[in-house]
Amino acid sequence: MKIKDTLFIIPARGGSKGLPRKNILPINGKPMICFTIDAARGVTSDDNICVSTDDLAIKNVVEGYGLKIPFIRPAELATDTSGSSEVILHAINFYKNNGKEYSKVCLLQPTSPLRTSRHIEEAFKLWNDDLDMVVSVKESKANPYFNLFEEQDNGFLKKSKEGKYIRRQDAPKIWEYNGAIYFISVNAIKEMAIPELIRTKKYVMDQYSSIDIDTEDDFFKVHYHLKH
DSSP: OOOOSEEEEEEOOSOOSSSTTGGGOEETTEEHHHHHHHHHHTTSOGGGEEEEBSOHHHHHHHHHTTOOOOOBOOGGGSSTTOOHHHHHHHHHHHHHHTTOOOSEEEEOOTTOTTOOHHHHHHHHTTOOTTOSEEEEEEEOSOOTTTTOEEEOTTSOEEESSOOOOSSGGGSOOOEEEEEEEEEEEHHHHHHSOGGGOOSEEEEEOOTTTTOOOOSHHHHHHHHHHHHO
């Protein structure tokens, strides 16, 4: 499947405190970001794939893999506090100023190397133009009806959501974003940030494919699974 009218954005800033240089760390001999490039290439052509980075080392790795970097992201959009929405809008405006407009974007974080082209295709099949976003999720093991609590003014803990459930599996399922896939309407992202998007549908991924590399433990877990 080739997905049309969509800009695929891979955000890859150079700074990372938890796991330095994680976006280009090698997994089985291949820089981590290249797994995401491969997944995007399975559903679109290179001219619709934008790696947004502020880092020359990442630029060299990506271009050495055969994908041209369209711009270097401004430093003010590459801080610890920079949001994904601002990064998306910057890329959209860059392409618009160069004569290419898109109706939607697909954000693919490079820290999800186990997400594949098949996952992207399945998520896209849920899309329709009345939506703000289709986002990949995994089932959360934490549940506000069962094992999540808030502290009250008196210091006692109270369930975050009322519900008389004896077993967690009896409580309503709770979903959390896994960071792997975001299909987003360009018009919607111009109006509001990702957490505020209302007309959102979920695409469910399994726990294994949902691994998001943030720590050294995450990195070695993925490395081990892919090797064995």
